[in-house]
Amino acid sequence: MQEDDDNQNLVLGILFGIIALVIGLVIGLTTYVTGQTSSATAPAAVAAVEEAPEIAEIGEPLVKLYFDSGKAELPAAAVAEELPKVLAKLAEEPAKLVLLSGYHDETGGAAVNAEVAKSRAVAVKEALIAAGVPADKIQMRKPAVTLGGAADDAEARRVEVRVQ
Structure with missing residues (x-):
């Protein structure tokens, strides 16, 4: 029983880690693409x-x-x-x-x-x-x-x- 809970916690931890990684990647790409676009039109540039x-x-x-x-x-x-x-x-x-x-x-x-x-x-x-x-x-x-x-x-x- 304890081993099943440990395996379930491990799987959930990995799943949440993957979800966090995907969200971070999407936010990072959005910021990168938006940053390139806005810096090309920013007053300083x-x-x-x-x-x-x-x-x-x-x-x-x-x-x-x-x-x-x-x-x-x-x-x-x-x-x-x-x-x-x-x-x-x-x-x-x-x-x-x-x-x-x-x-x-x-x-x-x-x-x-x-x-x-x-x-x-x-x-x-x-x-x-x-x-x-x-x-x-x-x-x-x-x-x-x-x-x-x-x-x-x-x-x-x-x-x-x-x-x-």
């Missing part, structure tokens, strides 16, 4: 862009526009020196689009950085529109990682411009 079809970056950026820490104002030197390169490339190949991608450095909080990266890209877009580029020729792209440049913070605070 994206430069905000307008809703548009995803456009792949092709080649190296034509120009990189650099910003001061925490600032989204496009430096006058960038307007004078770099934007004409974009305008010239579009004049050569008018069928192409301008693709903008904003980045930030590690200073500041995640939400602030996402907004700064977005504001920088919008500032470049507005400058291009003011220079005569039609708004429908400009696309904003969300980089997979918006934390830019391992070399230094100044390199990280940029907007990359491609004509493709």
Whole structure:
């Protein structure tokens, strides 16, 4: 009788252990999958862009526009020196689009950085529109990682411009 109770307790213990393992596995997988999805759209992981079809970056950026820490104002030197390169490339190949991608450095909080990266890209877009580029020729792209440049913070605070 005692041996039957011991065997029954052992079987029940194993059964409850398996059930707990399955529940833990389901919760773990759900958390893992949900974590990947939400981190891909979390403010720290994206430069905000307008809703548009995803456009792949092709080649190296034509120009990189650099910003001061925490600032989204496009430096006058960038307007004078770099934007004409974009305008010239579009004049050569008018069928192409301008693709903008904003980045930030590690200073500041995640939400602030996402907004700064977005504001920088919008500032470049507005400058291009003011220079005569039609708004429908400009696309904003969300980089997979918006934390830019391992070399230094100044390199990280940029907007990359491609004509493709």
